[in-house]
Structures are given as C-alpha cells and as structure tokens.
Amino acid sequence: MDIKQIYMDANALLEGHFKLSSGNHSQFYLQSAKVLESPKTAQLLANELANNIRASGLQIDTVCAPALGGLIAGYALAQALDCRSIFAERVDGKMSIRRGFEIKEGEKVLMCEDIITTGGSVMEAARIVEELGGEIVAIAALANRGFCKRENSDVTTKENCKLPQDIPFYALADFTFEIYAPESCPLCKNGSQAIKPGSRGN
Numbered sequence: 648m649d650i651k652q653i654y655m656d657a658n659a660l661l662e663g664h665f666k667l668s669s670g671n672h673s674q675f676y677l678q679s680a681k682v683l684e685s686p687k688t689a690q691l692l693a694n695e696l697a698n699n700i701r702a703s704g705l706q707i708d709t710v711c712a713p714a715l716g717g718l719i720a721g722y723a724l725a726q727a728l729d730c731r732s733i734f735a736e737r738v739d740g741k742m743s744i745r746r747g748f749e750i751k752e753g754e755k756v757l758m759c760e761d762i763i764t765t766g767g768s769v770m771e772a773a774r775i776v777e778e779l780g781g782e783i784v785a786i787a788a789l790a791n792r793g794f795c796k797r798e799n800s801d802v803t804t805k806e807n808c809k810l811p812q813d814i815p816f817y818a819l820a821d822f823t824f825e826i827y828a829p830e831s832c833p834l835c836k837n838g839s840q841a842i843k844p845g846s847r848g849n
C-alpha cells in the first residue's frame with residue numbers, strides 16, 4: 648500500500664513553503680485530519696495498521712487515543728482489531744480519562760494517534776492509563792514523523808523521541824521531511840514567503 652500517495656491524494660500531505668507552529672520552516676506539511684475525512688480511507692489505513700499489529704501476536708483489550716487528533720484513528724483501529732475504543736482528553740491542560748470510561752487492573756491497552764511527532768501527548772495519556780491499572784502493550788499511529796523508531800523501519804530514534812524503547816511502536820509510514828530555522832531556510836533564500844498552514848483555511 649502506498650501510504651504517501653494516499654496522503655497526497657487526500658491533500659493531507661501538502662507541498663509548498665510552510666511556517667510551522669515551532670517557528671521553523673518546511674517544504675511539506677502533514678494535515679492528518681484530511682486523510683480521515685473519507686471514512687473508507689480511514690478504515691483502509693486502520694485495517695492495514697491492524698494487520699501489522701496482529702502479525703506480532705499481541706493481545707489487545709482496548710485502544711486508547713488522546714483527543715482530539717487521535718480520536719478517529721483510534722476508533723477505526725479498534726474497529727479493525729475488534730476491541731474496545733476509549734479516549735483521553737485534556738481538561739485544564741491536564742490529560743485525563745472521563746465520561747465513565749473504566750480500565751480494569753492489568754487491562755492490555757494500545758495507545759493510538761493519527762500522527763506521532765515526538766510522542767509527548769500520547770505518553771501523557773499513557774501515564775493516566777497506567778495510573779488506572781492498565782498495561783500499555785503497544786503504541787500505534789497512522790503516520791510517523793520520523794523522530795521515533797517504529798517496527799519494520801530503518802529510521803532511528805532521535806534524541807527528542809518520548810516513546811519508551813521497550814514498547815513496540817507501529818505506524819504505516821515515516822514522513823521524515825526536513826525542517827529549517829528561518830535564517831537558514833533554502834526556500835526563503837529562493838525568495839518565496841512561508842505561509843502558516845491553516846491561514847488559508849487549511
């Protein structure tokens with residue numbers, strides 16, 4: 648399955664000259680939500696991810712996703728794995744599990760995101776699951792920004808990756824495009840101006 652082509656066809660992988668929220672510039676921008684606006688595509692991607700996870704023989708009781716980004720991917724993956732789907736959400740800046748969701752002692756939980764950059768949010772949610780007695784057996788995302796090593800990829804773990812090294816991480820593809828400090832951005836040097844993704848309604 649050509650994951651990058653699927654993202655491009657859905658206008659989820661944009662090419663141009665972008666100013667990221669970090670202030671850095673990039674030639675590419677990944678707008679994950681766009682690839683999920685087609686439920687059929689969302690399920691296709693989730694099924695592929697589920698196949699990779701199933702091949703490992705892991706037992707999974709529940710998929711837990713951090714809201715908002717992970718919700719659709721998490722729900723679609725739970726459907727593909729035929730298990731329970733719950734989510735964590737930020738309340739007053741702190742990740743928490745609400746809405747009557749319960750986690751049993753020793754319940755095997757897979758954490759799911761749409762995209763993993765350094766894995767900060769997903770690990771914040773994972774810690775809450777563990778506090779409630781759950782056991783994190785795997786982490787999954789549709790897309791990997793290339794800072795963390797995933798199963799079946801040669802991309803190495805970078806210093807800022809927050810995922811634990813002893814828990815398997817599954818993703819469909821690595822999106823390892825360069826980011827540049829504005830003063831050393833080759834696109835700026837060519838005279839173009841960086842735009843903020845979202846500033847034109849995307």
Ligand code: ZN
Pocket residue numbers: 664672673829832833834835836840841
């Ligand atoms: Zn630039």
